[in-house]
Amino acid sequence: MSDTFPAGFLWGTATAAYQIEGAPQEDGRTPSIWDTFSHTPGKTEGGATGDIAVDHYHRRAEDVRLMADLGLNAYRFSVSWPRVQPTGRGPAVQRGLDFYRGLVDDLLDHGIEPVLTLYHWDLPQELEAAGGWPERETAYRFAEYARLVGEALGDRVRRWTTLNEPWCSSFLGYGSGVHAPGRTDPLATLRAAHHLNLGHGLAAQALRSVLPAGGQVSVSLNPSCVRARTQSPDDLDARRQIDALANRIFSGPMLNGAYPEDLIADTARLTDWSFVQSGDEALCKQPLDSLGINYYTPAVVSASTDPTAERHDGHGASDHSPWPGVDSVAFHQPPGEVTEMGWSVDPTGMYELLMRYSREAPGVPLQITESGAAYDDKPDADGVVHDPERIRYLHAHLSAVRRAIDDGADVRGYFLWSLMDNFEWAYGYTKRFGVVRVDFETQRRTPKSSAHWYAKLAATGVLPDVPLG
Numbered sequence: 154m155s156d157t158f159p160a161g162f163l164w165g166t167a168t169a170a171y172q173i174e175g176a177p178q179e180d181g182r183t184p185s186i187w188d189t190f191s192h193t194p195g196k197t198e199g200g201a202t203g204d205i206a207v208d209h210y211h212r213r214a215e216d217v218r219l220m221a222d223l224g225l226n227a228y229r230f231s232v233s234w235p236r237v238q239p240t241g242r243g244p245a246v247q248r249g250l251d252f253y254r255g256l257v258d259d260l261l262d263h264g265i266e267p268v269l270t271l272y273h274w275d276l277p278q279e280l281e282a283a284g285g286w287p288e289r290e291t292a293y294r295f296a297e298y299a300r301l302v303g304e305a306l307g308d309r310v311r312r313w314t315t316l317n318e319p320w321c322s323s324f325l326g327y328g329s330g331v332h333a334p335g336r337t338d339p340l341a342t343l344r345a346a347h348h349l350n351l352g353h354g355l356a357a358q359a360l361r362s363v364l365p366a367g368g369q370v371s372v373s374l375n376p377s378c379v380r381a382r383t384q385s386p387d388d389l390d391a392r393r394q395i396d397a398l399a400n401r402i403f404s405g406p407m408l409n410g411a412y413p414e415d416l417i418a419d420t421a422r423l424t425d426w427s428f429v430q431s432g433d434e435a436l437c438k439q440p441l442d443s444l445g446i447n448y449y450t451p452a453v454v455s456a457s458t459d460p461t462a463e464r465h466d467g468h469g470a471s472d473h474s475p476w477p478g479v480d481s482v483a484f485h486q487p488p489g490e491v492t493e494m495g496w497s498v499d500p501t502g503m504y505e506l507l508m509r510y511s512r513e514a515p516g517v518p519l520q521i522t523e524s525g526a527a528y529d530d531k532p533d534a535d536g537v538v539h540d541p542e543r544i545r546y547l548h549a550h551l552s553a554v555r556r557a558i559d560d561g562a563d564v565r566g567y568f569l570w571s572l573m574d575n576f577e578w579a580y581g582y583t584k585r586f587g588v589v590r591v592d593f594e595t596q597r598r599t600p601k602s603s604a605h606w607y608a609k610l611a612a613t614g615v616l617p618d619v620p621l622g
């Protein structure tokens with residue numbers, strides 16, 4: 154196997170607005186569902202919020218310099234919807250747009266390609282008050298917002314992503330309630346999933362109509378590599394059910410223009426899916442210039458008749474299952490090594506997903522738009538942060554990407570989650586995914602050894618060895 158990546162490969166890191174920016178009330182920004190949720194007692198670890206986060210709103214230039222010093226050639230970030238369009242309706246706020254225009258200009262000045270995500274979970278609170286993603290109107294509002302940002306930044310941003318991980322927005326936000334807005338309603342979960350699909354389709358159309366020639370439209374999914382615990386028919390059926398709700402509920406409409414029939418049948422007790430109007434499914438299927446895959450860990454499932462079976466689905470603690478209509482599937486902790494999230498380390502899952510989506514989205518280049526790991530690394534007495542576990546994790550996953558390329562997958566880039574330690578949603582500041590350490594008191598940034606390792610990869614296109622020990 155070659156350890157060299159194709160020429161032109163994008164080597165980037167990824168972040169999301171709410172996880173890094175802070176400045177929730179500056180320049181006209183209004184609350185998003187994550188402001189409301191994180192300020193609700195009991196929703197995040199230690200009551201953590203993104204009020205300050207890592208103060209990126211004020212340290213943008215320093216953060217771009219960090220990337221430039223590491224020699225990275227791409228950066229995936231998200232735009233905060235309530236910064237640009239505070240109520241989720243009406244004209245854009247110029248000062249909000251100016252921040253992103255400044256960011257993009259800084260990136261371009263340093264030869265770093267901006268990869269812009271329109272929605273990484275921070276719905277304007279006013280739209281949630283009107284019903285949020287379970288309401289069809291939200292999809293139209295999202296497309297209008299996409300058009301505004303496209304018009305404002307399309308002259309300098311070539312690569313656009315509509316949604317980040319619509320599974321998390323719907324299943325964790327409206328099903329298990331561990332993410333904002335914290336609702337626990339199985340029917341609302343399915344309605345939200347559909348309106349996210351529809352919002353993607355409408356936003357992709359809106360972007361196409363305003364972007365100059367060469368503009369690229371993508372979406373980032375977090376497909377689950379679902380494994381059956383045994384090959385028994387019941388366990389295989391458990392896998393089929395979860396695969397439908399984790400993966401095909403999005404890839405069905407987005408890639409094939411139709412919801413899978415087994416999904417409709419499995420959820421028949423909850424809904425007749427009449428919220429899917431005629432023409433919607435075709436609209437969800439828009440041409441994609443690339444497909445973004447976010448991957449961290451696989452899932453292992455079995456059939457279970459024991460409703461009290463312990464859940465190990467890695468989706469956080471909730472009394473409510475994220476899976477609408479599923480009452481007979483157990484999740485199991487896979488054997489072997491885990492990261493600080495308790496997520497099992499399984500690079501083969503990455504390989505399998507890349508091969509699967511190569512088949513399911515023929516002709517569409519793939520990007521790994523998130524991959525990385527949380528470890529509890531600390532600075533040593535000299536202030537140096539050694540994170541050999543993260544280097545091993547990255548090496549193993551990049552080897553899996555390389556193997557998928559050898560086997561025919563058209564993978565064009567890798568975006569490491571994350572550039573720097575940040576607000577890890579319900580886990581607050583307790584989980585560190587960064588290749589740059591952030592001291593959350595002083596906001597001081599220190600590249601970890603993994604950052605230097607990754608910089609070497611970006612500079613050479615050749616997978617460096619893993620340090621021993």
Ligand code: PNW
Pocket residue numbers: 169172317318321375447467468469523570577578586
């Ligand atoms: C992704 N799950 O979140 C997000 O895109 C990032 O914002 C986040 O920081 C990163 O992964 C690490 O967590 C996920 O429970 C959160 O399956 C939860 C799940 C998956 C992805």
